[in-house]
Amino acid sequence: MDTAELVARRDRIFGAGAALFYDxxxxxxxxxxxxxxxxxxKRYVDMYNNVPCVGHAHPHVVEAMARQAATLNVHSRxxxxxxxxxxxxxxxxxxxxxxxxVFTCTGSEANEVALLMARAFTGGRGILCSNRAYHxxxxxxxxxxxxxxxxxxxxxxxxxxQMYRPLKxxxxxxxxxxxxxxxxxxxxxxxxEDGVPFAGMLVCSILANEGLPDIPRGxxxxxxxxxxxxxxxxxxxxxxxxxxxxxxxxxxxxTEFVPDIATLGKPMGNGLPLAxxxxxxxLMDAFRRTSYFNTFASSxxxxxxxxxxxxxxxxxxxxxxxxxxxxxxxxGLERLDHPAIGDIRGHGLFLGIEWVSDRENKTPDxxxxxxxxxxxxxxxxxxxxxxxxxxxxxxxxxLVLSAGDADAFLAAFxxxxxxxx
Numbered sequence: 001m002d003t004a005e006l007v008a009r010r011d012r013i014f015g016a017g018a019a020l021f022y023d024x025x026x027x028x029x030x031x032x033x034x035x036x037x038x039x040x041x042k043r044y045v046d047m048y049n050n051v052p053c054v055g056h057a058h059p060h061v062v063e064a065m066a067r068q069a070a071t072l073n074v075h076s077r078x079x080x081x082x083x084x085x086x087x088x089x090x091x092x093x094x095x096x097x098x099x100x101x102v103f104t105c106t107g108s109e110a111n112e113v114a115l116l117m118a119r120a121f122t123g124g125r126g127i128l129c130s131n132r133a134y135h136x137x138x139x140x141x142x143x144x145x146x147x148x149x150x151x152x153x154x155x156x157x158x159x160x161x162q163m164y165r166p167l168k169x170x171x172x173x174x175x176x177x178x179x180x181x182x183x184x185x186x187x188x189x190x191x192x193e194d195g196v197p198f199a200g201m202l203v204c205s206i207l208a209n210e211g212l213p214d215i216p217r218g219x220x221x222x223x224x225x226x227x228x229x230x231x232x233x234x235x236x237x238x239x240x241x242x243x244x245x246x247x248x249x250x251x252x253x254x255t256e257f258v259p260d261i262a263t264l265g266k267p268m269g270n271g272l273p274l275a276x277x278x279x280x281x282x283l284m285d286a287f288r289r290t291s292y293f294n295t296f297a298s299s300x301x302x303x304x305x306x307x308x309x310x311x312x313x314x315x316x317x318x319x320x321x322x323x324x325x326x327x328x329x330x331x332g333l334e335r336l337d338h339p340a341i342g343d344i345r346g347h348g349l350f351l352g353i354e355w356v357s358d359r360e361n362k363t364p365d366x367x368x369x370x371x372x373x374x375x376x377x378x379x380x381x382x383x384x385x386x387x388x389x390x391x392x393x394x395x396x397x398x399l400v401l402s403a404g405d406a407d408a409f410l411a412a413f414x415x416x417x418x419x420x421x
Contacts, residue, residue, distance in 0.1 A: 003024065003025060003026075003027055006025075006027060007020070007025060021373075021377075021382075021384055022373070022374055022377050023370075023374050024374075026038050026044075026377070026382075027039040028044075030057075031046070031052065031056025031057050032055070032056055032057055033055040033056060033058075033398070033400055034046050034055060034056075034397055034398050034400055034401050034402070034405055035056070036056065036382065042380070043380065044377070044380050044381065044382050045380060045381050045382070045397070045401075045405050045408065045409060046382050046397055046398060047376075047381050047382055047383040047395050047396070047397045047401075047409060048382050048383045048384055048394065048395075048396055048397065049382075049396070049397070049398065050240060050245060050266055050267050050350075050396045050397075050398070051266050051267055051270070051271055052267075052270050052271050052398050053243055053244070053245070053266075053267030053270060053309070053313075053318075053398055053399050054270055054309055054312040054313060054316070054318065054398065054399060054400060055270075055312075055398045055399075055400040056271075056398065058270060058308075058312055060308050060311060060312055061270045061305060061308040061309060061312065063308075064304045064305055064307065064308035065272065065301065065304065065305050065308070067304070068082075068300055068301050068303075068304035068305070069301055071300075072300050073299055073300050073301040074299065074300065075295050075296070075298070075299065076103075076293075076294075076297060076298030076299065080300050080303070082300050082303045082304060082307070083298055083299070083300060083302075083303040085303070085307070086302075086303035086304075086306050086307045087101050087103070087303075089307065089310060090276075090278075090306065090310070091278055093249055093250075093310075094250065094262065094278050095252075095258045097258055097260075097280055098258075098259070098261075098262060098278040098279060098280060099278075099280070099281055100278065100279050100280070100281050100283075100284035101276055101277070101278045101279075102276055102277050102279075102284065102287070102292070102297075103274070103275070103276040103294070103297040103298040103302065104265075104275045104276055104277070104294055104297050105273040105274065105275060105294060105296050105297055106136070106265060106273060106275050107135075107136055107237075107239035107263065107264070107265025107266055107275050108135070108136025108137045108138045108141055108265075109136070109138065109275060109294070110239065110263040110264060110265050110275040110276055110277045111135045111136045111138075111141045111202065111235075111237060111239075111263050112136070112138045112140055112141050113263075113277045113287070113292065114202065114235045114261045114263050114277050114279075115127060115140055115141065115199075115202070115235075116287060116290055116292070117233070117261060117277065117279060117283050117284070117286065117287040118199045118200040118232070118233040118235060118260075118261065118283070119199045120283075120286040120287050120289060120290055121233060121282065121283045121286040121287070122197070122198070122199045122200065122231055122232060122233060123197060124196075124197035124198045124199035124200070124231070124232065125154045125196055125197055125199055126154055126155075126156065126191035126196040126197060126198045126199055126232075127144065127154060127155055127156075127199055127200060127201070127202060128155075128156050128157070128158065128184065128187050128188065128191075128198075128200070128201040128202075128227070128232075129144040129147055129155065129156075129157050129158075129201065129202050129203065130157055130158060130159075130160035130203055130204075130207065130210055131146070131147060131148040131157040131158060131159055131160060132146060132160055132209070132210045132211075132388035133145060133146070133147065133157070133160075133202075133203070133204070133209065133210070134146075134209040135202060135204075135237055135239075143155050144157075144202065153194065153196055154196055156187040156190055156191060157187070158180065158183040158184055158187055159180070159183060160207055160210040160213065160388070161176070161177070161180040161207075161213070161215045161216055161219045162207075162210070162213030162214065162215065163176065163213065163214040163215075163216065164213060164214065164342070164343050164345075164354065164362065165362060166179075167179045167180065167183075173216050173217060174216070174218075176216045177216035177217065177218050177219050177222070180216060180219055180223075181219065181222055181223060181226065184201070184223050184226050184227070185226055188226065188227070188230045188232070198230050198231060198232045199232055199233065200227060200232035200233035200234060200235055200260075201223065201224075201227045201232060201233075201234055201235065202235040202237060203220075203223075203235070203236065203237065204236075204237040204238075204239075204240065204241060204251070205220070205236045205237065205238055205241040205242075205250070205251030205252045205254070205255050205257075205259075206240075206241045206246060206251045206254060206255060206346075206347055206350070208240040208241060208350065209240075209386070209387070209388075210387065210388050211352055211354070211386070211387025211388050211389070211392040212345050212346045212347075212350065212351070212352035212387070212392065212394075213345065214345050215255060217256075218256075219255075220252070220255040220256060220257040221256055221257040223257075224257050224258075224259070224260075228260075233260045233261060233283065234257075234259050234260050234261075235259055235260065235261045235262070235263065236250075236251070236252045236257075236259035236261070236262045236263070237263050238250055238251055238252065238262045238263060238264050238265075239263060239264065239265035239266050239275070240266060240350070240396075241254075241350075242262070242264055242267070242268075243264075243267040243268065243309075243313065243399075244313055244318055244319035244322050244348070244399055245267070245322060245347075245348055245349060245350050245396070245399070246322070246347035246348040246349075246350060247319065247320075247322045247323030247326055247327075247347060247348030247349070248319065248323075248348070249319060250262065251347070254347050254348075260279065260280055260283060261277055261278070261279040261280075261283060262277065262278050262279075263275070263276075263277045264276045264277065264278070267309070268306055268309065269302060269305045269306055269309065270305065270308075270309050272301070272302065272305045273296070273302075274302045274305060274306055276297075313399070316400070318399040318400065319399075321349075321399060321400065321401070322348040322349040322399050323348055325349060325401050325402070325403060325406050326346075326347070326348040326349040326350070326351065328403060328406050328407075329349070329351060329395065329406050329409070329410070330344065330346065330351055332406070332407070332410040333351070333353065333410070333413070336410075336413070336414060336417060338417040338420070338421070339356075339359050340355050340356060340357070340359075340365065340368055340372075340417070340420065341353060341354070341355070341356075341359075341417075342354040342355065342356035342359050342362055346395070349395075349396065349397060349399060349401060350395070350396050351394075351395040351396075352387065352392040352393065352394055352395070353392065353393040353395070354387075354391060354392055355368050355369035355372065355385070355391045355392070355393060356368075356391070364389040364390075364391040365391050366385065366389060366390040366391045368391070368420075369385035369390070369391045369392065369393055370385050371420070372385075372393060372416055372420070373385050373393060375416045375419060375420075376412060376413065376416055379412040379415065379416070380412070381408075381409050381412050381413075383395055383396075
């Protein structure tokens with residue numbers, strides 16, 4: 001069956017408009033490590049998918065999944081030592097202040113749990129986020145998506161902190177930090193003026209969906225202080241930032257703060273639905289009074305898979321690889337000069353290239369970014385355009401990306417720049 005027939009079949013069963021990458025979608029049938037293969041046998045380097053963080057179809061993870069599925073898989077209302085061992089091992093990866101965990105199946109649900117937890121602990125309702133946030137698809141968490149585009153009494157947003165398109169041109173980094181913190185304080189005071197008790201703030205540790213901006217140094221820890229001073233809880237969304245993506249185990253380590261709650265997801269099960277939230281003990285105690293239950297979370301299968309992912313991260317040195325290969329990629333990108341490249345930023349193996357039509361005026365070029373992504377696909381490298389303006393090329397490969405594949409991507413990217421010139 002050719003691609004057009006598959007698309008038509010897909011539209012019939014899913015409904016027309018279900019999202020697909022690329023002007024000419026690709027039919028992927030197999031994955032191995034950082035590589036994906038289409039139905040015609042063409043090999044692609046996956047520069048986008050952080051879900052298979054230790055590589056597509058990693059043998060150790062596959063074996064652990066198969067062994068546990070062939071032995072036992074039940075819900076969480078039975079005792080199971082493997083679930084407890086995984087929980088203890090994962091919590092030990094976090095700051096000592098975060099010593100409790102609840103498992104979920106998706107990052108959206110983990111963020112929903114975090115909101116429930118913050119509201120149960122504080123008794124408040126008001127949640128603060130960035131103006132170009134995305135934290136998931138549930139009804140409550142979905143209210144935070146582009147929150148400044150609609151009025152919701154219990155949700156307020158601030159302009160996301162950044163250096164590239166700052167609140168005030170010409171301001172120093174320290175001045176910008178103060179300006180963005182003033183926005184946090186004003187939003188907190190706005191809740192009080194409206195009679196909405198404050199519950200907390202939810203942000204991605206590296207502002208991934210906003211486009212990986214360079215955040216003024218000191219913003220995150222000082223924002224957390226403001227939130228706590230107002231009686232709120234500071235929540236770090238680690239669904240994209242966590243599990244060594246940034247060259248450290250957690251994104252909050254890179255942006256130098258300790259949250260009260262950290263939410264986890266995407267790469268946690270290397271493709272198996274597995275997510276969760278870690279928190280301080282007193283917050284978890286408050287949350288447990290809500291009688292939360294998930295049929296499929298805290299399962300032996302999830303635990304065995306999550307444990308195998310941690311095994312691979314540690315045994316293959318993937319945190320170090322993310323830092324080393326990420327630095328190599330960034331240095332290679334920074335050597336390239338093209339008028340469409342407005343900015344290069346990011347952390348570890350999570351980089352963003354801001355695509356512009358006018359470098360001096362920083363004019364976003366979403367269509368140009370899409371064209372570049374399609375040209376890279378034609379050369380065997382898969383990524384996509386995202387960010388607050390849809391013009392940031394997102395580079396987020398599995399953590400097993402090699403130096404050879406990184407160099408091949410840089411060569412292909414240079415070819416694309418030359419073609420566009």
